[in-house]
Amino acid sequence: MIRLVKTSSFKLAAVYAAVTLFAFLTLFVTAYLITTRALDRQIRFGIQAEYESLISAAKSGPSSGLIKEISERVRLPAGTAFFYFLSDESGRKLAGNLNDHHPTNGWQTIPISEVAGGPSISANADDHRLTALGGYLPDRSFLLVGDDSYRLYDAQEAIMESFALASGLVLALSILPGMIMGQTFLRRIDSINITTQAIVKGQLKERIPLTGHNDELDELSRNVNRMLDSNQSLMESLRQVSSSIAHDLRTPLSRLRQNLEEVRFSASRPAELQSAIDQAIVESETLLSTFSALLRISQVESKSRRSGFKVVYLSGIFEKIVEAYGPVIEETGKTLNSNIATGVSFVGDEELLTQLLANLVENAIKHTPTGAEISVSLQETDVGLFGCVADNGIGIPEVEHKRVFERFYRLDRSRTTSGSGLGLSLVGAIADLHAISISLQDNRPGLRVILGFPRPPPD
Amino acid sequence: MHLLLIEDDQRTADFILRGLKEHGHVTDHALSGSDGLYLATTQNYDALIVDRMVPEIDGLTIVKTLRASANHVPVLFLTTMASIDDRVEGLESGGDDYLVKPFAFAELLARLGAIMRRPPLNDVKTSLEVADLKMDLLKREVKRVGKRIDLQPQEFKLLEYMLRNQGRVVTRTMLLENVWEFHFDPQTSVVETHMSRLRAKVDRGFDRDLIQTVRGAGYCIRNDKAG
Numbered sequence: 001m002i003r004l005v006k007t008s009s010f011k012l013a014a015v016y017a018a019v020t021l022f023a024f025l026t027l028f029v030t031a032y033l034i035t036t037r038a039l040d041r042q043i044r045f046g047i048q049a050e051y052e053s054l055i056s057a058a059k060s061g062p063s064s065g066l067i068k069e070i071s072e073r074v075r076l077p078a079g080t081a082f083f084y085f086l087s088d089e090s091g092r093k094l095a096g097n098l099n100d101h102h103p104t105n106g107w108q109t110i111p112i113s114e115v116a117g118g119p120s121i122s123a124n125a126d127d128h129r130l131t132a133l134g135g136y137l138p139d140r141s142f143l144l145v146g147d148d149s150y151r152l153y154d155a156q157e158a159i160m161e162s163f164a165l166a167s168g169l170v171l172a173l174s175i176l177p178g179m180i181m182g183q184t185f186l187r188r189i190d191s192i193n194i195t196t197q198a199i200v201k202g203q204l205k206e207r208i209p210l211t212g213h214n215d216e217l218d219e220l221s222r223n224v225n226r227m228l229d230s231n232q233s234l235m236e237s238l239r240q241v242s243s244s245i246a247h248d249l250r251t252p253l254s255r256l257r258q259n260l261e262e263v264r265f266s267a268s269r270p271a272e273l274q275s276a277i278d279q280a281i282v283e284s285e286t287l288l289s290t291f292s293a294l295l296r297i298s299q300v301e302s303k304s305r306r307s308g309f310k311v312v313y314l315s316g317i318f319e320k321i322v323e324a325y326g327p328v329i330e331e332t333g334k335t336l337n338s339n340i341a342t343g344v345s346f347v348g349d350e351e352l353l354t355q356l357l358a359n360l361v362e363n364a365i366k367h368t369p370t371g372a373e374i375s376v377s378l379q380e381t382d383v384g385l386f387g388c389v390a391d392n393g394i395g396i397p398e399v400e401h402k403r404v405f406e407r408f409y410r411l412d413r414s415r416t417t418s419g420s421g422l423g424l425s426l427v428g429a430i431a432d433l434h435a436i437s438i439s440l441q442d443n444r445p446g447l448r449v450i451l452g453f454p455r456p457p458p459d
Numbered sequence: 460m461h462l463l464l465i466e467d468d469q470r471t472a473d474f475i476l477r478g479l480k481e482h483g484h485v486t487d488h489a490l491s492g493s494d495g496l497y498l499a500t501t502q503n504y505d506a507l508i509v510d511r512m513v514p515e516i517d518g519l520t521i522v523k524t525l526r527a528s529a530n531h532v533p534v535l536f537l538t539t540m541a542s543i544d545d546r547v548e549g550l551e552s553g554g555d556d557y558l559v560k561p562f563a564f565a566e567l568l569a570r571l572g573a574i575m576r577r578p579p580l581n582d583v584k585t586s587l588e589v590a591d592l593k594m595d596l597l598k599r600e601v602k603r604v605g606k607r608i609d610l611q612p613q614e615f616k617l618l619e620y621m622l623r624n625q626g627r628v629v630t631r632t633m634l635l636e637n638v639w640e641f642h643f644d645p646q647t648s649v650v651e652t653h654m655s656r657l658r659a660k661v662d663r664g665f666d667r668d669l670i671q672t673v674r675g676a677g678y679c680i681r682n683d684k685a686g
Contacts, residue, residue, distance in 0.1 A: 288561060289644055296643070308547070323613050324639050327652045355643045362646050423646065 004182045013178020020170045028163040035159060039152045040131070044107065047133050050082050051145040055137070066143070070095040082147055083130060089140035101134070101144050108132050112148065129153070188217055192224070204232055237406065244408035245294070248421070249287060256283040293422040297407065300429040305349050312353060314346040314453070318378045318387065321357045325365070333370040339377040344385065346453055348434045356430040359423045360389040360449055368393030368446070387451035395447040401440040460505040460575065462486045465495030465521065466537065467513045471560070475508065478564045492516030499525055499532070506533040506575050508567075509554075511545060519552045526553035533574040535567075546642070565630065565676035572627040587622040590682040592661065592669055594622055603665060613638065614657045621670065621680040630677035654678060 004010055057069045070084045074097045084096035091103065102110060112128040132146030191209055198206040207228060208221040263276035299305070322338045329336040346353070357376075364374045368391045377388045396404060403409050405428035408421040431438045437452035462484050466472040472488055479486045487502070489495035493515040499507060507525075509518040516524075522534050536554045538545055546557045555574040558567060587594040592603045599615065601608045610618065616638045621629060631650045635641040639649065654670070662668040670680050 292559075292644075320639065323611070324641075324649050324653075325647070327656055328647050328649055331648075331652050351640075351642050354641065358641065358643070358645060365647055 003186060004179060007182035007185050009185050010175075010178045010182040013174050013181070017171055017174035017178075020174065021167055024163065024166055024170060028159060032156060032159050035155050036152060039155055040149070043131050043147050043149055043152065044133070047082070047131065047145050047147050051133050051135070051143070054084075054143065054145065066137075066141075067095040082145055083132070084146075085142075085144040087142045089142075091142075094141065096144075098144070098146070101142070103142050104134055105136065106134065108134060109149070110146070185217075192221065199228065204228075204235070241407045248408050249290065252283055252287055256280055256287075259283070290422065293426065294407070297422065297426050297429050300352065300426065300433050303433060305352065306433065309347050309349060311345050311347055312350040313344075314353070314385075314387075315340055315342050315344045315378060317350065317354050317357060318376065321354065321361055322376055325358070325361045329361075329365060329374055332365060334365070334368060334372045334374055337373060337375040339375070339379070341378050341380050344378060344380055346385070346434075349430075352430045352433065356427050356436075356451075357387070357389070359427050363423055363427075364389055364391040364393070364447070367391075372446075384455055385453040387453065388448060389451075390443050390446060390448040392443060392446035395442060395445055396440065398442065404440070405438075460484045461503070462506050462508065462571075463489065463495065463498055463502070463504045464508045465489045465492065465499075465513055465518065466508070466510045467491065468510070471510075471537075474564070475567065478568070482568060490514075492518070492521055496521045496524060500528070500530070504532055506535065506571055508535050508537060508571070511536055511538040511549065519549065522549075522553045535570055535574055537562075563675075565628070565673075566632060569628045569630045569633060569677060573624055573629070573633065576624075576627070587619065587625075589622060589625045589669060589680055591665075592622075594619060601661075603661065608660050610657070610660060613653060614660070617653055617657055618661065618680075621678065624680075626679070626681045628673045628676045628679045633677070 054066060054069060057065060066086060070086055073082070074084065074095075083098050085098040085101040086094040086096050087101065087103070088094055093099075102108065108131075110130045110132060112130050128148050128150050130146040131149045131152075132144050134142065134144040136142050188211065195206050195208045207225045210218050210221055212218070259276060259279055263273060267273050267276060318338075318340045322336065322340065326336050326338075361374070361376065368374065372391055372393050374391045375388070377386075379386050379388070404424045407425045409425075428438065430436075431451065435454045437454075439450045439452070441448040441450060460483075462479060464472060464475055464479075464486050466475065466488070467490050469490075472490075476486055476488060487498055487504075489498055490513075492513045495507075495509070495513065496516055499521065507522075509521060511518040513521075518536060522536075525532065525534075534554045534556075536549045536557045537560055538549070538557065539560050549557050556570050558570055585595070585597050587596065592601070594601050596619070601610055601615070601618065617634065620634065620637050632644075634650050634654075635645070641649070658668070658670050662670060667683070669682070670678060671683065673679050
C-alpha cells in the first residue's frame, strides 16, 4: 500500500483531487454566500412589506383595527406565510399566531420553538428560525411580523449537501483511477525488475514483455530490449573475436616456434642460420601487423577520430588510389577502369578514407584471377554521392555478404591466400565512423561494393 | 654524429645504442625525461631520439620545451603501436618524424639520416640533380644526359623524394608516407611496382644505375661512380 501511495500516478491523482476539491470549495462558498444573502434579502423584503401594510391598515382605524386585520390573516384557510404578534403596552398578547415574543425594536432572529405554539407550527419546527421585524406603535403597543426562514436554511443545507456529495464523488473519481493506474504501473515495473534481475544473474536472452498498449512504458521497454539486443550481439562478437585472435595467432606463433626449434638443432652453417632468422623476422612481422590492424580497428571503432574530421577532397583521394594501384593492377595482368567525378568534397578523416578505398581495391586485386577487370568510380547523382569498387572475379556468395565485415572472417576458399582477414573489418569500421553505408552486390559475375556517402555530411 | 636517446626501456635502449655504435654514432642515453631534457639543453646534439612515454617528463613536453626555447635540434619520436594516432600530435609539438615500435633498425637509421640532413624550410630549390640526371621542379621536367624522360605524377613525386634524400637510404614506409601519404601498410606491392617502373624509365638504356636497392632496408639514389 505504501508503494502504491508512492507511485507517481497516485501522487498525480491526489494532487488533481486536491486542486479540484479546492476549486469546488471556492465555488460552493461563493454560491452559499450569494444565495444566503439573496434569500435573506427577499425574506426581509416580504416581512417589511407585510409590516408596513399592517401599519397602514391600523392607521385607518383604532388599534382594534390592527387586531382584526391580524386575526383575519391568521385565520386564512390556507394558513399564512407570516407570523404575527401584537401586544399592548403591558406586554399582553392582543392578536397573532405566536405565543411569546421578545419586545425588541428592529430586525431579529428567534428560534421558533421559543415563541411558537399551537398547531400552526409544523412538528419539526425545532430547528426553524424566525426572521422578524418588531416595533412599538404610537399607542405603545408592540407589533412583530416574522417569517420562517426555513427556505434560507433549506437552500444552505442543499448547497452543503451537494458540496459534500460532489466532493466525495470527486475524491472517488480521482483517487480510484490513480490507485488503479498506480497498481498497473507497479505491476509493469515489477516485470521490468524481474527481467533485469534475471539478466544480471546471467540469463542474457531475457527480454522485458511488452503489453502492446504502445504507451511510454512500452516504448521504454522496447528501447531497453533493443539495447539488450545490441549488447548481446556485441558480447557475441567480442567472444568470437577473442577466440579468433587466439586461433589466428596460434598458427603463425607455433610455426615460428617450430622453425626456431628446427634451426636450433639442425642448422650448422651460418647461411642456414641467417635465412632461418630472416624467416622468423618475417613471421613475427606478420603477427605484429595483425596486432596493429586490430588496434587500428578498435581505435576507429572508439570514434575518437571524429574530433579530427575536416573537409577533404574526396575526388583527390579516389584519383590518388587509382594512380597508386593502377600499375599494381596492370602488373598482375588485370585491367583498371576508373570514372571519378571531379570537385567532390566530404567531411572526414583523409587518412582513414584513403585506407578504406585502398583496402577495397587491394581486396579486389587479391581475389580476382589474371585477366579480371577492376573498376573504381565516384559519382555524384541526384539521389546522392556514391563510390564504387567492382570486379568481375568470383565474387562473394550473398549469404556471406554480412559476415565479411567480421574480424578474422575469411571465406573458406581464401584461407590459403595471404592476409589477416581484417581488411574488410577495417573498411566496415571506417565506413561506420563516417556514416557511410556499404552495400555488397553481385556484379554478375564478381563483387560490387557501393559506398553511399551521407549528404549533408555528418556533424 | 652525436646523438641523444631518451628511452626508459633498457632492452630497447640497448638495441638502439648497439646499432648506432656499429654505424659510428656516439650516443648519450637518458632513462628519464628530466635527465633527457637536462642533457638536451646543456649539450649540443645532432639529433634526439625520444620515446613518447618516459618517466618524470613525457617526450612531448620535452620537445615542446626545447622548441619554446628556440632549440631546433632534429627530433625523432618513438611510440608504441597502441598510440598510432598520436603521430599528428607528435609532429605538431615540433617532432620531425615518428617511428612506431617495434621497428627494424634500418628504418630508424634511415629516418635519422633523413631528419638530420633535412634542408631548412626557406631553402627553396628549383632543380635537383644527381650525376647526369636533372629534375626541373618548375617545369616539372626530368632529363638524363639531356634526354627527356616522361614520368607519371606519382613517379615524379617518388623521384623527387629520392633526389631530395640522395645518398641516403629511404625505406618503403618512408616512401609510402611521403610520396603517397599512406599511413598504413598496403598488402600489395605498391612501392615495388612504382619503383620498378621508375627504374625502367630512369636507368634502363643508360650506362649505369642511379637507383639502387639496399637489401633489408630500402632504396637509395646516388652518384655511384664505382657502379
